[in-house]
């Protein structure tokens with residue numbers, strides 16, 4: 222399975238929904254109509270809950286910086302990964318998810334066949350050039366009935382979408398500003414990651430990539 226066949230086509234002639242599996246789809250440009258609302262919301266969020274580089278249970282500092290909004294936020298330290306209702310840096314609840322975030326998450330999930338998605342957690346990842354995310358499963362959520370909705374903003378990236386076992390071959394999916402990936406159902410536990418980012422500054426966001434991942438965590 223490869224998306225390379227589509228690379229030479231103008232985006233308008235690509236299918237609106239590119240399958241990565243029976244329950245996994247790329248929705249090219251799906252978030253573009255939301256960007257004007259998303260960027261100020263991310264700005265306000267990071268003032269209240271600043272981006273930070275977490276340490277993994279194995280003692281590595283992540284190259285990706287992150288923060289959260291919503292009732293629950295994903296966090297990590299030497300004791301493990303978990304969802305927390307409060308920001309461990311400030312002791313305060315995570316900022317609420319803005320209406321535009323919730324609408325985008327619900328509409329993207331529906332477009333991929335998952336109606337009624339109401340996320341309670343939004344992890345916001347910030348990648349500088351060189352930052353990467355190694356292959357992992359999203360499996361700290363309480364149940365896997367809801368999909369993951371992942372929104373790309375800013376610099377382009379190569380997303381790796383693997384199988385249900387760590388060693389399975391991963392396809393390389395180029396993601397650009399405004400693209401959304403949704404995976405759920407039998408694809409909910411697919412391994413995924415992001416290759417080290419090249420420095421290709423984006424007109425609106427400069428030399429960074431912001432990724433929003435919406436989850437139903439609690």
Ligand code: SIN
Pocket residue numbers: 344346354371380413414415432434
């Ligand atoms: C994630 O797996 O949490 C983020 C994926 C991405 O940045 O595209």
Ligand code: FE2
Pocket residue numbers: 357358359413
């Ligand atoms: Fe993930």
